Amino acid sequence: MSTDKTSTPLGKADPAAADDAPAPAPAAVTAVDPRLLVREQGFAGYLSEFKRKMRAGDLGSIPVVIGLIVIWAIFQGLNSNFLSAGNLSNIAVSMVATGMMAVGIIFVLLLGEIDLSVGSVSGVSGAIVAVLSVTNGINEWLAIVAAIVGGALIGVIHGFFFARIGAPAFAVTLSGLLFWQGFMLQLLGSNGTINLDSDGLVGQLTTYYFSDVAAAYGLAVVAVAAFFLSSFTDSRRREAAGVPSRPLSEIVLRTALLAVLAFAAAATFNQYKGLPLAVLLFLLVLVASDFVLRRTAYGRKVFALGGSVEASRRAGINVTAVRISVFAIAGTFAAVGGLFWASKIAAANQSAAPATC
Amino acid sequence: MSATPVLALRGVSKRFGAVQALTDVELEVHAGEVVALVGDNGAGKSTLVKTIAGVHPIDDGVIEWEGSAVQISKPHDAQNLGIATVYQDLALCDNIDVVGNLYLGRELRRRGVLDEVEMERRARELLTTLSIRIPSVRIPIASLSGGQRQTVAIARSMLGEPKLVILDEPTAALGVEQTAQVLDLVERLRDRGHAVILISHNMADVKAVADKVAVLRLGRNNGVFDVASTSQEEIISAITGATDNAVTRRAARNAEVQK
Numbered sequence: 355m356s357t358d359k360t361s362t363p364l365g366k367a368d369p370a371a372a373d374d375a376p377a378p379a380p381a382a383v384t385a386v387d388p389r390l391l392v393r394e395q396g397f398a399g400y401l402s403e404f405k406r407k408m409r410a411g412d413l414g415s416i417p418v419v420i421g422l423i424v425i426w427a428i429f430q431g432l433n434s435n436f437l438s439a440g441n442l443s444n445i446a447v448s449m450v451a452t453g454m455m456a457v458g459i460i461f462v463l464l465l466g467e468i469d470l471s472v473g474s475v476s477g478v479s480g481a482i483v484a485v486l487s488v489t490n491g492i493n494e495w496l497a498i499v500a501a502i503v504g505g506a507l508i509g510v511i512h513g514f515f516f517a518r519i520g521a522p523a524f525a526v527t528l529s530g531l532l533f534w535q536g537f538m539l540q541l542l543g544s545n546g547t548i549n550l551d552s553d554g555l556v557g558q559l560t561t562y563y564f565s566d567v568a569a570a571y572g573l574a575v576v577a578v579a580a581f582f583l584s585s586f587t588d589s590r591r592r593e594a595a596g597v598p599s600r601p602l603s604e605i606v607l608r609t610a611l612l613a614v615l616a617f618a619a620a621a622t623f624n625q626y627k628g629l630p631l632a633v634l635l636f637l638l639v640l641v642a643s644d645f646v647l648r649r650t651a652y653g654r655k656v657f658a659l660g661g662s663v664e665a666s667r668r669a670g671i672n673v674t675a676v677r678i679s680v681f682a683i684a685g686t687f688a689a690v691g692g693l694f695w696a697s698k699i700a701a702a703n704q705s706a707a708p709a710t711c
Numbered sequence: 712m713s714a715t716p717v718l719a720l721r722g723v724s725k726r727f728g729a730v731q732a733l734t735d736v737e738l739e740v741h742a743g744e745v746v747a748l749v750g751d752n753g754a755g756k757s758t759l760v761k762t763i764a765g766v767h768p769i770d771d772g773v774i775e776w777e778g779s780a781v782q783i784s785k786p787h788d789a790q791n792l793g794i795a796t797v798y799q800d801l802a803l804c805d806n807i808d809v810v811g812n813l814y815l816g817r818e819l820r821r822r823g824v825l826d827e828v829e830m831e832r833r834a835r836e837l838l839t840t841l842s843i844r845i846p847s848v849r850i851p852i853a854s855l856s857g858g859q860r861q862t863v864a865i866a867r868s869m870l871g872e873p874k875l876v877i878l879d880e881p882t883a884a885l886g887v888e889q890t891a892q893v894l895d896l897v898e899r900l901r902d903r904g905h906a907v908i909l910i911s912h913n914m915a916d917v918k919a920v921a922d923k924v925a926v927l928r929l930g931r932n933n934g935v936f937d938v939a940s941t942s943q944e945e946i947i948s949a950i951t952g953a954t955d956n957a958v959t960r961r962a963a964r965n966a967e968v969q970k
């Protein structure tokens with residue numbers, strides 16, 4: 355670009371006008387560094403990029419996938435029932451309790467903090483439901499709402515001590531771990547165990563299956579279609595605005611990959627009892643939390659705080675509020691996970707708090 | 712130039728623990744005026760900037776905005792008044808991409824969802840307008856060079872319609888061309904009627920764009936000079952606090968050597 359004042363873009367346009375200029379400026383595309391290596395288009399580009407990354411030691415999620423395959427191979431060798439539809443389906447359902455807690459923890463980890471208390475909080479949640487619905491005969495829906503609200507409040511308390519008082523999250527949630535475990539024992543009373551009705555609402559969380567094969571396949575179709583449509587419309591909008599977009603071939607490839615996975619999973623579930631309610635709920639939570647983290651201003655604030663607290667503060671982000679809300683989210687999901695755990699063992703007892711024992 | 716200054720500081724003091732960083736500082740900035748703030752390392756320039764930007768609330772004194780006293784107790788207050796700041800330490804989030812950083816805290820939304828496309832389009836446009844060259848607007852700040860980060864921080868302050876732009880050593884890490892661009896930018900802001908506070912250690916830059924030079928020394932005012940009618944030596948002696956200082960001694964030595 356020229357240093358001659360009159361011919362630089364500075365001379366003709368002013369910066370603030372960039373804010374309300376309606377049409378995309380064609381010049382915008384030229385602002386790239388000539389040294390930037392543009393990936394080859396299409397599938398070949400994908401492959402060469404993949405090879406380069408492997409060679410550079412940038413393995414991404416490959417180790418996880420390989421690890422999973424190795425684990426599956428070993429267990430299948432030990433017991434030929436391991437990869438059966440029934441077992442895989444049961445594992446998927448069992449995963450949901452810890453999975454829900456993990457979703458909450460991810461929010462905290464993105465802040466660069468830690469929450470050690472989720473196990474205990476999940477135990478408290480199970481105890482609240484059991485005490486309210488079994489011991490006191492309160493409507494199970496109400497009991498569930500109370501447990502989840504309780505988890506959120508516990509999270510707010512942790513967040514308050516961390517964000518307002520300034521105690522390290524490690525210390526706050528470690529004491530939370532101990533305190534809420536004691537609180538759970540207190541709630542459960544002298545027996546230490548309250549059995550849940552496995553046909554009740556909580557019981558059904560992990561025992562209900564949509565036995566109609568259309569349910570699992572339908573979900574797969576909806577998921578694949580939604581993925582394709584959102585990628586496609588997004589790419590079209592980007593194209594229209596003159597910013598780099600994904601080529602159609604890449605979208606199709608990604609959609610195809612998702613379709614293979616989705617239909618394989620659906621077929622597996624259908625071979626057994628059908629789509630488990632727990633798995634459906636977990637998938638919904640995953641999609642929703644991914645959406646919140648990557649597509650909303652709130653999620654951006656969470657990432658920003660994880661990057662630099664001071665920069666976030668100077669950008670006008672209410673650091674305290676975001677921190678407290680993140681711990682509230684962790685508490686909420688811990689409580690939700692606790693419900694699934696209680697549902698799985700059909701009881702509330704000390705064996706809850708799976709993450710701590 | 713309007714009669715009431717956009718921003719006026721009256722007797723502003725700021726203390727950090729055992730350090731009295733600012734003592735009774737006075738400063739006035741009018742619309743369409745570039746005020747250079749100069750002083751030695753540790754004179755309190757960045758601290759003064761941060762008090763105006765709401766990062767460090769003042770202990771004593773009054774901040775007047777367009778003639779009336781205002782409370783600036785958090786960064787949001789300053790932003791709402793129309794103060795945009797480029798900090799010396801940049802204050803960018805390393806893990807977020809360029810677009811995300813430009814719009815941090817004021818994201819564009821479309822039906823409640825982040826409008827990434829529009830933000831990216833405007834970001835590219837803005838960067839082109841400022842002749843800023845970075846490999847991609849979608850790479851995290853962590854992978855930019857120091858100067859590139861600085862240009863992103865400057866671009867960030869240009870979004871929206873700030874009434875007062877504060878630049879804390881904006882050209883410290885910049886190349887020759889980018890420095891010229893930033894100076895052009897400062898002039899353009901002034902011509903459009905914005906007020907600018909420019910902090911710089913480079914006397915040539917200061918003389919080139921500033922209308923007034925305010926000197927801070929050990930956290931106190933040490934004179935406000937009109938650039939056109941003041942020599943560089945006078946400003947330097949105000950900065951160092953003596954006519955006999957390291958700069959003049961060095962000049963004298965060089966003159967002797969040449970003889």
Ligand SMILES: Nc1ncnc2c1ncn2[C@@H]1O[C@H](COP(=O)(O)OP(=O)(O)OP(=O)(O)O)[C@@H](O)[C@H]1O
Pocket residue numbers: 727728730732750751752753754755756757758759799
């Ligand atoms: N957050 C803080 N806590 C304690 N002391 C501080 C803090 N920020 C600044 N100071 C002190 O205040 C004084 C002024 O610092 P300041 O950063 O304002 O200097 P400056 O004029 O910007 O210097 P430079 O030209 O090196 O950027 C210094 O003595 C510094 O040690």
Ligand SMILES: [Mg+2]
Pocket residue numbers: 756757758799879
């Ligand atoms: Mg400074």
